[in-house]
Amino acid sequence: MPHPERLTIVEADALKYDFSQLVKDGRPLRVVGNLPYNISTPLLFHLLEFGSQVKDMHFMLQKEVVERITAEPNTKEYGRLSVMIQYYCQPTFLFEVPAGAFNPPPKVTSAVFRLVPYEQKPITAKDEKALARLVAHVFTQRRKTLRNSLKGMLAEDGFEKAGVDPMARPETLTLAEFVALADQMVA
Template sequence: MSESHIPRKRFGQHFLHETAIIERMVAAIAPRPGEALVEIGPGLGALTAPLLERCRVLHVVELDRDVIPPLVERCQGLGELRVHQADALRFDFATLAPEGGQLRVVGNLPYNISTPLIFHLLKSAPRIRDMHFLLQKEVVDRLAAAPNTRDYGRLSVMTQYHCRAEALFRVGPGAFRPPPKVDSAYVRLTPWETLPHPAADEALFASLVNQAFTQRRKTLRNAVRGMADADTIEAAGLDPAARPETLSVAQFVALANRIHALRSELA
């Protein structure tokens, strides 16, 4: 590995180096030849090299052009590395999925873009088989949180609408160079083959969830004012006095679908 590259703060770079953690991550992914696999933010290739050895063809999306030459050099002879020098927040991941098949996504994600990047990837969820990410532990806690808990919020609801979220294991700061100031955790997100609670209008559902958690300490009646009144909330089988953080994904969908039905009747 090139030790001469100085991790860049503006890219949120913390390079993984602990072999035991890398082996656990690869084992959780269990890559096989012939699978369409993309790694986001490969950096200097600590995870890239063992993945490429196993899957033989690997796409990587990397913003920092300075790490690409040492990355390519490290992966020489291990397989076919397809480098996309691009901003992952703007990259169309669905284009990497094979026709009639699905993409697998992995990465040690920069903390400063992890949440918007997950929302970006959820747009392509039907084309994705699974995602394995090393993230700030606080973010993983939010992804996998249950209703009526401190960590439950917009990220929890929107992720769990599209995916099954499983926190796999914790990773300490010492596994990285430079060490971050927080703990990390490894998470698996598996998009549902069939949505368990489909929204009639996903944009309306997303807007409802966003507004509800903007004012999460208010009652549901007040938090979604302008989108649904007390009668509409009750017609969806919910208590207008409940707090948004107590609602399950299914309950948010039920309310969104009730709003959609009322708007359709008025149209």
Template sequence: MSEYQHRARKRFGQNFLHDAGVIHRILRGIHAKEGERLLEIGPGQGALTEGLLGSGAQLDVIELDLDLIPILQSKFGHEPRFKLNQGDALKFDFNQLNAEPHSLRVVGNLPYNISTPLIFHLLSNAHLIRDMHFMLQKEVVERLAAEPGGGDWGRLSIMVQYHCRVEHLFNVGPGAFNPPPKVDSAIVRLVPHEVLPHPAKDHRLLERIVREAFNQRRKTLRNTLKGLLDSHAIEAAGVDGGLRPEQLDLAAFVRLADQLAEQTTGA
């Protein structure tokens, strides 16, 4: 049928999911229910959309590609619980959805080129979000779910785990997509903490400490943080300045950020 003849666009990073088994497994993992508020980012040709609407949930979708709008409207526009928002998810104001706090369930097969900035954009609206289920490049999911001590542990792991509990649900091979990507994918669940386990005095200073620490991840903290904290300040935070950044857990980075906050304010 001609309405479905849409070619995936490289500039949008499009790879359309078509494997029915994978689609069913993702929908089972999300387990949407009647009356819930769902937001799907980048629905593409609607592979997940149909199942999400079938749950009885209220579904908003955000799609950037103008060529996909008529396809989505023809498939789902008659459904009163479906609302299509054309635009860029990176610039979308999630407050316009008028969702209750901690109610919004976000779903997306995210283009690899925008996945990290989009996750940070969503985390800035974490007060609205109950959970997020994303299809991402497998190596990105491994970084999100990483633990201290390994090469995957870094800025993305720390800043996402500051806000969320992370679960690497399952992997998806290239054959589940059209066209097949050159990399493996994975499904991740992110659940924003209702109470932060390690709240920082100043979230921006935590971001700064983490960014500086991992700019030269092979160097010791004493060297990478010397523009922010001297050896005495690092030790005062209960951290060994001779360690490399990947050896520190989230709580240690928060202590370093709080030390910088005290130093900055004189508190």
């Protein structure tokens, strides 16, 4: 290996590991992995906590999960994972990895994608925990209108102040609209 000092392999529970321990000389981390599919979502959310210390992340996951991460509004793939990952990072679908590339071949197609944490987020919520709660809540009831889904959580005039149609469904909202609604929840 030409530069072994530039590679660090850590054996630890990735869901609990403090990735900031790997930062040396203020240089941001580059995280690469073939993530275990069964813990991919909680692991991605854990890694987002260290976004300010990460240059980029390259991962392989099930293609359908990568499609959800990179999904745009008004698609069936768009959901909580799309909104929250895109709040913190710029995701890019890179390429598919067919099942035949593995031995034994899995029953799913995989894909490689990149996440680049924003140095400065394009839009910032007043309360990121409120944003996360809102997004999780509305996507558990994705067929309900926002008015019905958010009854008791958001004042009726909150929709108007946020510039969001109360009759819309969650999969039609942009990230900016989710942030506007979350900001109204804490106003």
